[in-house]
Amino acid sequence: MKPHYDIPNDLGAIKDRDILEGYSSDPLHVAMPDALVRPQSVEEVSRILSYCHSHGIPVTPCGNQTSLTAAAIADHGILMSSEKLESGWRIHEDPEQPGRWLAYVGAAANLAAFQDSIAAQGFFYPPDPTSREEILVGATVATNASGEDSFKYGSTRRWVRGLQYVRPDGEIRRVMRYADEKGSAHKNTCGYPFRESEVDLLIGCEGTLGVITEVIVEVLPFVPEFVSMFVFFENEGHALWAVGQMAERSSGELRCCEYMDRAALDILVQGADGFQCPETAEAALYLKLEFAGDCQGVLETWLDHLEGIFDHLQSAHLLDAVQAFTDAPAQRMLRHWRHLIPATINERAAQYRDYGGGKVGTDWYVPLNRLTEMFTRVRDDQDGADWVVFGHIGNGHPHFNFIAKDLREYQRDRELLFKHCQLAVELGGGVSGEHGLGKKKSQLLAMQYSERDIQEMVAIKRKYDPQHIMAPGNIFPDSLFK
Incomplete structure (x- = not known):
């Protein structure tokens, strides 16, 4: 049964269901708080938290609710939006x-x-x-x-x-x-x-x-200039090998190294105006290369690097497919293309939410020298799973995005997520590279840390928040505080 909290209106609490609906979801999850507050000053935040601390009322902070782990939504207590705080x-x-x-x-x-x-x-x-x-x-x-x-x-x-x-x-x-x-x-x-x-x-x-x-x-007191590149590969293994070569050869100019598998490229082929992709390409890397002065030097150096890579891979013809972008409008277009991939995935997954399906996204990471092994073992588990892979491959941190069409597929994909996170830890990586754990992945904490480490974290949480009112369910399963 959902607990009941007496939340006074003089806290600025909003309880109108129509308004609460607008704060009840992130891109992947839905939960309805008991009340919403939108403080306009740090003093107002202090007054609200002081009251909630004294009365045991849970408070979940949120911004624009872009989290993918349900960290910024709440199914009980107060949701505190920071949208009206200082923005200068x-x-x-x-x-x-x-x-x-x-x-x-x-x-x-x-x-x-x-x-x-x-x-x-x-x-x-x-x-x-x-x-x-x-x-x-x-x-x-x-x-x-x-x-x-x-x-x-x-x-x-x-x-x-x-x-x-x-x-x-x-x-x-x-x-x-x-x-x-x-x-x-x-x-x-x-x-x-x-x-x-x-x-x-x-x-x-x-x-x-x-x-x-x-x-x-x-x-930083300067704005670095950069050139953007799309580099295509005949298969995933070639792209992963090339990542290691690029990381070794960069002397500080490589700013961004992003991966896209064929499913991600298909999203761009279908939805990105102006995007061109060789039909034989099964993977691509999106690069940013910084330079000082004239971009021609860094372009020539990296085209030489790529020529050596493609010669080794016996794919010299793909050098002609390399795309380079130096002007700001084109680079903004590339950023839009990159953003289109997760946006499309989230839209596709949302249509299956009513059937118990949706998106299951990985956030694990591994050392670069274990990346090929990790991909091979994860791909061995695909067996009908529908997924799109993209992300920060230069950090050993790609995102496998499962799209489950019903509850059975969702449960299967969650099991694979846990299996692959365990594998990432065994290979010297971790379970969360950037999205955090939120509520949906709090069980992964025990996969990465020992019981002693977790208890040390719980002790920190209790020191700061003895009433356990702040963002209950985020990072830690609630069972640790009972």
């Missing part, structure tokens, strides 16, 4: 480290608007998730978002220097860290990092430790 930003030179620049950004700032605005001023903020146009900056920190440029620039954690947040009891805190505590750019977004930095604990906590209201991020 300002840039200052770091007083502790002259020559470095910091941006103070309201949690409700749209990531794309922030990045585009500061780029016009000559600054660059690298994190580049697929949901860039929709996601709020506070949510990128709460989820440790990464994206297609993570090959060079890592995840959000690498760029966060401080933040303001409200603890579950209503205390407002501002915490900082500096460049010598920079944080790793590695892919793991499963659970809490074992670090002393309070900032690091909040990054990727999925709302379980508090509500982020402002972030302080490092920005």
Whole structure:
């Protein structure tokens, strides 16, 4: 039975079902909260959390609900939207480290608007998730978002220097860290990092430790130029081998290395205006290569690299199919093409939700030298499963997207997801490279961490949130707190 909570209207609680419907789903899941609050200031967040802490009312923070793991929806208690919080930003030179620049950004700032605005001023903020146009900056920190440029620039954690947040009891805190505590750019977004930095604990906590209201991020005082390329391959094995070669040969210019299998390419063939793909291609890599000055040098160098790769693969004819894009409109078009793949997958999967089906997406990652083995063993399990593969192959982090047409297929695909996550861990990788665990994948925590590690995380959660009101079900199964 769903628990009942007495949520007073003077918290600004909205209980109108028609309004709640608009906050009851992410791209893949549906859940109805008891009430919605949309605080407009950090003080209002503090007042609401203080009351909920005293009365044991669950609170799930959310931004624009682009999460794919049900982290930003709630089936009970209060859903706290950050959409009306501060959305502005300002840039200052770091007083502790002259020559470095910091941006103070309201949690409700749209990531794309922030990045585009500061780029016009000559600054660059690298994190580049697929949901860039929709996601709020506070949510990128709460989820440790990464994206297609993570090959060079890592995840959000690498760029966060401080933040303001409200603890579950209503205390407002501002915490900082500096460049010598920079944080790793590695892919793991499963659970809490074992670090002393309070900032690091909040990054990727999925709302379980508090509500982020402002972030302080490092920005670069230049906007790198780059050339984009599409490179096609006769089969998947060739593409995976080429990834290793490209990673070895890059001397810092390779910014993005994304994979697309034939099913992903078919989405582009059918839906992307202007996209051209050789009929014999079964896989492709989407690359970004940075350069200073003239792009001709990096283009010639990489075309030479590709010529050597295709000669080795006995596919020299595919060198003529390489597509290079240097102007901004064409590069925006490529970004649209890349975004079209997950958008189409989500649309296809949504039509099967009423039949118990839907999308089951993987987020595992493995070391590059185990990538071919991982793909081979995963493909051996396909046996009728309908999936599309794309993603951050340069980090060993592709996404296998199952599309289940009914409950039976959904259960089968979930079993395969768990099997493949276990395999990724055995090969030296992990279960979640960027999406986190949310509610749908919280059972995977025990696959990556020992019981002792999990209990240490639970102790951190209890220290910050003794009433267990914050984002219940996210990261940790509720059974750990009973």
